Amino acid sequence: MGGETSNVIPLVSSARVQQLSAKYDLRLPRYTSYPTAPHFNAGVGPDQYAAWLSELPAGSPASLYIHVAYCADLCWFCGCHTRVTKRYEPVADYLEALLGEATLVANHLPGPLNVTHVHFGGGSPTILTGDDLQRTMDFLRERFGVSENAEVALEMDPRTATADYVKSMVKAGVTRASIGVQDFEDKVQKAINRVQPMEMVAQVFEWLRDNGITDINMDLIYGLPHQTTESVIHTVDRALSLKPRRVSLFGYAHVPWMKRQMRLIDEATLPDVDARWDQYLNATARFEQLGYVAIGLDHFAAPDDEMAVALRDGNLHRNFQGYTTDTAPTLIGLGASGIGYLPQGYVVNELDINEYKARIREGKLATKRGIAISDDDRVRRAIIERLMCDLAVDVAEIARAHNLPEDTFAGEVAQLDDLEADGVVVREGLRVTMTDLGRPLVRAVCAKFDRYLKMGEQRHSRAV
Structure with missing residues (x-):
């Protein structure tokens, strides 16, 4: 097995990815939800x-x-x-x-x-x-x-x-x-x-x-x-x-x-x-x-x-x-820390097990926090999900599907100039595609469409 591993060559340079991750500061969400x-x-x-x-x-x-x-x-x-x-x-x-x-x-x-x-x-x-x-x-x-x-x-x-x-x-x-x-x-x-x-x-x-x-x-x-x-x-x-x-x-x-x-x-x-x-x-x-x-x-x-x-x-x-x-x-979502989503928004249960059990025994739902989602959240979520899943997104197409003008998010796409210059993405009009180099950096692209991140500058775990 050891002889086989020496033949494996990464698809892109790890040094280059590290350089770009430092540049774009990938302490960003993992986007398992939006918001x-x-x-x-x-x-x-x-x-x-x-x-x-x-x-x-x-x-x-x-x-x-x-x-x-x-x-x-x-x-x-x-x-x-x-x-x-x-x-x-x-x-x-x-x-x-x-x-x-x-x-x-x-x-x-x-x-x-x-x-x-x-x-x-x-x-x-x-x-x-x-x-x-x-x-x-x-x-x-x-x-x-x-x-x-x-x-x-x-x-x-x-x-x-x-x-x-x-x-x-x-x-x-x-x-x-x-x-x-x-x-x-x-x-x-x-x-x-x-x-x-x-x-x-x-x-x-x-x-x-x-x-x-x-x-x-x-x-x-x-x-x-x-x-x-x-x-x-x-x-x-x-x-x-x-x-x-x-x-x-x-x-x-x-x-x-x-x-x-x-x-x-x-x-x-x-x-x-x-x-x-x-x-x-x-x-x-x-x-x-x-x-x-x-x-x-x-x-x-x-x-x-x-x-x-x-x-x-x-x-x-x-x-x-x-x-x-x-x-x-x-x-x-059921259980302590259980997390769920509905068409109206996200909900999270009480994390502490004792407090969770106490709430249920009192006949109360254990919901601790959550967020209602807006129409703007839904369309941004669709853009981010396609990026995270497909490593590509047609922003105009998603805007149309939500009954919005095709150029609604043209400003966000325009903010990808540096990422494109660094070989992370390719843009064709309002279509954005991650390159092989860009795959590990997709969260940096998603962040351009994240209205909440821009408002609060919340930081998360690094990419690796």
């Missing part, structure tokens, strides 16, 4: 959310996100909203609150929706017992109108998976599994407190496929302690030998001032910015060399996977879970 989360506010609370729910037509298309906010072990790299427990009682207590929230939300709807996607995230959703997982799905089917053909996706921790648990997943109706791997190198795994040999992961793949779950995703991370470009490519090679349908490749964000467990990571072992760019660009090249289709910034899919098909057809979308084939205009 982005830092602009959500307390003006949208339980009463507003209840009103929005009541306006959804019965039978309208929707998706569900269920946040299971517990894990069995603490991963030092993790930035998720979660708690660690070795006992099941806190998990069971939290689940009752979550089901209570589901009842409250459903009671505000005029009737059951038509749910075509269900996603269990966390935390570690597989911390739920098999019986509780099945009970939860039965509960959601009864109250929300989950379609018989719905995609039900579950994030898995391979360290706690068993053959019997996979059978429980099948009984619950799970159709897609997403396995957190991060890296296959033993030294890296020990440095992030996430030890799971490749043999363990391969065994989970085998159990899933033996039980009919063949749509399997895998999550990888670059920028972790002790990682090198060669080791990241080695991990990519080993991951793809298992033939996952989709893979995400995220950059580790080291924010010990926000997540205390990250203080346990030795900062001296972290790759610098140049090394991170090398890892990202070489890994991306490796995925494509091995036949996977690059999806936007950080996803890859088998050529016949429906996500790759959606990209080719121009139907790819982006939400809080990243790139998706889900086209529903409504996402109901």
Whole structure:
């Protein structure tokens, strides 16, 4: 495997990308929503959310996100909203609150929706017992109108998976599994407190496929302690030998001032910015060399996977879970920190688990903040989504689709002069296309259409 990695050459110069990322200061949103989360506010609370729910037509298309906010072990790299427990009682207590929230939300709807996607995230959703997982799905089917053909996706921790648990997943109706791997190198795994040999992961793949779950995703991370470009490519090679349908490749964000467990990571072992760019660009090249289709910034899919098909057809979308084939205009988020969107706007639940449970037991929705969206937000969101998904956008076409003059955003397109001069984009009238060099810098282009960013100059994580 080592001999193969030396032949991988990044599609563009990492030094050039680093130079441009510094120039354009890529501390920008990841644009999983627009407006982005830092602009959500307390003006949208339980009463507003209840009103929005009541306006959804019965039978309208929707998706569900269920946040299971517990894990069995603490991963030092993790930035998720979660708690660690070795006992099941806190998990069971939290689940009752979550089901209570589901009842409250459903009671505000005029009737059951038509749910075509269900996603269990966390935390570690597989911390739920098999019986509780099945009970939860039965509960959601009864109250929300989950379609018989719905995609039900579950994030898995391979360290706690068993053959019997996979059978429980099948009984619950799970159709897609997403396995957190991060890296296959033993030294890296020990440095992030996430030890799971490749043999363990391969065994989970085998159990899933033996039980009919063949749509399997895998999550990888670059920028972790002790990682090198060669080791990241080695991990990519080993991951793809298992033939996952989709893979995400995220950059580790080291924010010990926000997540205390990250203080346990030795900062001296972290790759610098140049090394991170090398890892990202070489890994991306490796995925494509091995036949996977690059999806936007950080996803890859088998050529016949429906996500790759959606990209080719121009139907790819982006939400809080990243790139998706889900086209529903409504996402109901359940659980502490659960986040959702409706045609009227975005909502986020209380982050603190105890406060979340207290609100639900008082019979109140757990909505903490959100934002109502305007017509201007909707058209800008459409432009940004197409850039993030297709790496190209016809601004005039989107303006027409929203009954606006074609040149409505001509001023924003004109602001791309420097980016075009640097080879990041190509403009043909009001059509903007990212170059190969520009792919990692797409957020800098999206930012030109972000009215809120210009107003508040809110800063976010760097690109890598």
